[in-house]
Amino acid sequence: MDELKSIKPVSRPPLLHVSVQESVRSHIAENRLKAGDPLPPEGFLAQRLGVSRNSVREAIKGLESLGILETRRGVGVFVKEFSFEPLLDNLAFGLGGTLRDVEEVLDIRRVLEVALVEQTIERIGEADLAALQETVDQMKVKAESNESFAEEDQRFHHLLFRCLDNRMLTRLIEVFWLAFYKTSDFVNLNNPNPMATWRDHQQIIDAIAARDPAEARARLDRHYDGIASVLAAKKNP
Missing domain, CATH: 1.10.10.10 (Winged helix-like DNA-binding domain superfamily/Winged helix DNA-binding domain)
Structure with missing residues (x-):
């Protein structure tokens, strides 16, 4: 043959x-x-x-x-029918190991989310906005008690782009999130100002609800500055 x-x-x-x-x-x-x-x-x-x-x-x-x-x-x-799933499933385990790796993962997430938030503004509906607000309200309750709200934070970023109905994006965000939390142990890092972190998320929602892409990008980018500062505190205790 x-x-x-x-x-x-x-x-x-x-x-x-x-x-x-x-x-x-x-x-x-x-x-x-x-x-x-x-x-x-x-x-x-x-x-x-x-x-x-x-x-x-x-x-x-x-x-x-x-x-x-x-x-x-x-x-x-x-x-087999092509799928990114096997690669994405292994990516979280392959990424990370040092603080520099964590910072690089964070940079990728930051660029990805800031670039796509304008699409969210174009498509997001009232149901997703309500779900985001409910999640941020739960963050505030925990922040006032100085409790970690990692689960709510992850849910927020998932809800933020759910309206795009992009399975690859959803999996990438999930993978980068898992890699970031695994390598940084972020859930156990000390956040000196949890209320400021809550406000970051609230301001992102406010900008999206106002259909203001420039403000949404700026607020989301500033949010990542806050995460970077927490990592820096770990790097230089």
Whole structure:
């Protein structure tokens, strides 16, 4: 079969399965395989590539973890419908480790949210505005008692962009949030002025409700200044 000519023998580096993965990727790309299309049988791939079936099996498992392939037991291996989910699921675990990593994650969140808040203003409805206000009211109650309101803070940022109905954006915000909280232990950091943090969120809602994109961007950007100052206090206690 002509389409199988794209499967060429691989060299034998220390990580042989990586070369096998690249050969399989090339086969998929060169033959323009789409979701649901089958790969040749494992034994054929091993023979064609000049490697063991174990190397093929390991490579397939790696491509499955990336969401490129799926194995249907008793049927075979197929190209999987593309999804960012496997990458996003692992991103939170791969990001972070040092305070610099935390600051970089925060910068990404900041740019992403500030850039998109204007779209929120164009689309947000009364139900989402009411949900945001209810969340901020709960923040105020906890701030007055000097309690952490990390859960409400996360909900706020989710609600802020829910009206965009963008699943990728929702997952990215969630992943960056998890990575940020995991690496910074932000929930346990001392916030010297929780009432100021509450006011930041209230002012963001006020600007959105007033349909003022410039003010909303400025307030959201200023909110991230406050988070950065809390991190700085950890860096220089």
